[in-house]
Amino acid sequence: MEGAGLRLLAIAGLILVGIGLALIALTFLAERVRPPSLETLEKAPKILIYVYRKDNLFFITSPILILAGVAYFLWILLRILR
Known part of the structure; x- marks a missing residue:
């Protein structure tokens, strides 16, 4: 049970990191298009x-x-x- 909880937490962390990187990329893209x-x-x-x-x-x-x-x-x- 402990391993499944850690795996779920790791997946959630990776998803949040991915969302964060996407938001950073969108920020740079938005600055290029229009401040x-x-x-x-x-x-x-x-x-x-x-x-x-x-x-x-x-x-x-x-x-x-x-x-x-x-x-x-x-x-x-x-x-x-x-």
């Missing part, structure tokens, strides 16, 4: 990119990554408490 502006980012779907503006503070995050991080934290917490 992104804050207005462009604000037009993106809110589930992909959330832009918070207040005075001179700009905070940009991805709700999907936040949800994935919280789910991973809860999964680890449940494994520890078992």
Whole structure:
């Protein structure tokens, strides 16, 4: 059972690394085509990119990554408490 859990964790890690590399590649590609502006980012779907503006503070995050991080934290917490 322990080996299967580690294998699943390794596969999940490889998938996340692949997604990260794809996002980095997309960033470089987007810079070559057209530099992104804050207005462009604000037009993106809110589930992909959330832009918070207040005075001179700009905070940009991805709700999907936040949800994935919280789910991973809860999964680890449940494994520890078992």
